[in-house]
Amino acid sequence: MKEGPDIALIGSLIGDPARANMLTALMGGQALTATELAAQAGVTLQTASSHLAKLEAGGLLTQRKQGRHRYYALSEDEVGLMLESLMGFAAGKGLTRSRPGPKDPALRKARVCYNHLAGDYGVRMLDSLIAARQIEMTDDDDLALTDAGRIRVESLGVDYAALRKSRRPICRTCLDWSERRSHLAGSLGEALLTLFIENGWAKREQNSRAILFTAAGEKAFLELFPR
Amino acid sequence: MKEGPDIALIGSLIGDPARANMLTALMGGQALTATELAAQAGVTLQTASSHLAKLEAGGLLTQRKQGRHRYYALSEDEVGLMLESLMGFAAGKGLTRSRPGPKDPALRKARVCYNHLAGDYGVRMLDSLIAARQIEMTDDDDLALTDAGRIRVESLGVDYAALRKSRRPICRTCLDWSERRSHLAGSLGEALLTLFIENGWAKREQNSRAILFTAAGEKAFLELFPR
DNA sequence: TTCATACTTCGATGTTAGGCGAAGTATGAC
DNA sequence: GTCATACTTCGCCTAACATCGAAGTATGAA
Structure with a gap:
């Protein structure tokens, strides 16, 4: 004991x-x-x-x-990951405080998970990156950018060199409580969400974790990350 | 709120x-x-x-x-994963209750994580399986057995058909609190640990999470899963 | 300097819930 | 049947802590 x-x-x-x-x-x-x-x-x-x-x-x-x-x-990122893991279990047990209200579908579609994108769109993005072999499983950590992936995110506008300099892991998995599948966390996850918002594709809803995509932003996102 | x-x-x-x-x-x-x-x-x-x-x-x-x-x-498995995630954070903060005692190195080397192998050996096993392309990242879930992997685990004595029948995920990642890297959970993780114990390669220490390998078992394990 | 905002610290209150002794139920052994 | 073990339920006590009112500190504005 x-x-x-x-x-x-x-x-x-x-x-x-x-x-x-x-x-x-x-x-x-x-x-x-x-x-x-x-x-x-x-x-x-x-x-x-x-x-x-x-x-x-x-x-x-x-x-x-x-x-x-x-x-x-x-x-730290790790606090967010830990909380998301608790939420995943609580959601699985049906322990939600709010009745599935009008906000709920929006949260399931796209929301902020501390500093990166979660929900259906978050899972879709990681799936798409893996299918395109731009992110792979590695023996060094959970996930890693491939060369193709590095080129891809740089073309999107991510400052890869800056990410590399920091000691934080670039790619991490994070278990999504609504989808019960993994989405992309880590400094790259953060950078991509920042990018979407800076591009005007999406914005955070005040006092909520929900992320609202604009019509144009949604179109761009879905084309960039096909299922 | x-x-x-x-x-x-x-x-x-x-x-x-x-x-x-x-x-x-x-x-x-x-x-x-x-x-x-x-x-x-x-x-x-x-x-x-x-x-x-x-x-x-x-x-x-x-x-x-x-x-x-x-x-x-x-x-469920998910409870174990959630607890391990809490332990990971607590360990990172130095919130260990026991002073690093004699048991501690054994726990870091190999221990039970609910129903699968964790610690240095657990991480090593997953690394080795991935390096050999027997487990891969998939867009369906975190990890998946490749064809080569299926043949491999069957040759070790795992009843793959039985695993497939159950509704539980076969492969899952689980964040290791001592190594701060992923090891293999899911029904395959459970089956492999069971196998090691049934083969007499290792046994559980009473009243502890530590797993003690026999000399022969350790040799076999290290050969099966090279770094 | 005076006032206002943002927050902390102190002190008192009240509820909660962990703890255990004692008594009650269920299963098995003889 | 009787006794023993394994566990639950009841009731009471106590300690912990969340809560807030009141007073104190720090920063900024006028």
């Missing part, structure tokens, strides 16, 4: 409803202030402050001071 | 130290009785009973009555 990592500490951090709401909100990928997170969680500012301090102490969140605001964000 | 799956419920289930101990013990893959789990968790039988009821209600555990014993086990 008592061997291995201590999952109880992290579980208890996620286990409080107010904190879970905050983490879910931060899965949207944008850094949020303590006041915004308090509203999302449905608690007062004092309570939120205490929760945020605990999450930061537990290593789930990082804080950035900017003027009199404090912006909080998930501390 | 309040969109997406409810992770707080599952987090709180994992967040209690007694329950976390039980789940960690069950990651060993063997079904355990309520009394055994009470001992692992360090609580009385009454307390354990209450915890087990909650874990079962939350869908993390299944129960099987056998005479006057009740055997508990993780309910």
Whole structure:
């Protein structure tokens, strides 16, 4: 007994409803202030402050001071992956808090998973890249860009050299809770989503994880990543 | 707010130290009785009973009555994958409960991850299978056996037809918390570990997740799965 | 300097839930 | 039948912690 990592500490951090709401909100990928997170969680500012301090102490969140605001964000990609894995299980058990409302289909179609694209479109993109042999399984990590893939993403406008410089993995799998299949995470996943938004193909919906494609953006995306 | 799956419920289930101990013990893959789990968790039988009821209600555990014993086990592969993901994060943060003791190196070398092989040897096996093009990335799921791979595992003694019949995925990736790389899960991962044990190459250490290879078994394993 | 905003810290309160003793049920052995 | 084991249910206690009001600190604006 008592061997291995201590999952109880992290579980208890996620286990409080107010904190879970905050983490879910931060899965949207944008850094949020303590006041915004308090509203999302449905608690007062004092309570939120205490929760945020605990999450930061537990290593789930990082804080950035900017003027009199404090912006909080998930501390690493790995936190997002972990939360997505919990969501996948919870969704499988039918443990959804909101009745499948009008937002739900939009979330299943395309949403932000911390910093990359998830949902049907996210899965489709990875499938398409693999089918075109632009991403492959490797023995070094889960996924790797092939030479063809590097050329492809550079032609899309991704600064591959910059990605390579960083110590973060370029490609990672992330299990999609709505599709129950993998989509692309890692710094390339982040770069591609950023690109779609900068191109004006898609934009984030405020206060939601949903991603809304424009008509032209959707057309371009579907042509770039055929099924 | 309040969109997406409810992770707080599952987090709180994992967040209690007694329950976390039980789940960690069950990651060993063997079904355990309520009394055994009470001992692992360090609580009385009454307390354990209450915890087990909650874990079962939350869908993390299944129960099987056998005479006057009740055997508990993780309910699905997905629970194991989720717990391993939490452990990966906790280990990364240095949140280990036990000081790196004598057991630790053994655990890092080879251990059970619910029902399949993990640790250095688990990662090595998947690397080797991929390098030999016996497992590949697919657009249907994370991993797939190639034709060469099917022949290979059948020659090792795996009943491939039986695996195919079940609705469970044959190959899955599982992130290894000690190596921080993927190893092979799914029904094939389970079948291979079972095989190693049935062949007498390795055995499970009692009350631990460690897997001990015999000298002959280790030699055979390393030859079968070169780096 | 004065005021306002953004947030933290302190202190008190109240609910929750983990813990266990005691009593109750179920299965098996004799 | 009686006894023993394995486990559950009940009831009570206690400790932990989420919550918020009030007061304190830091930053920026006027």
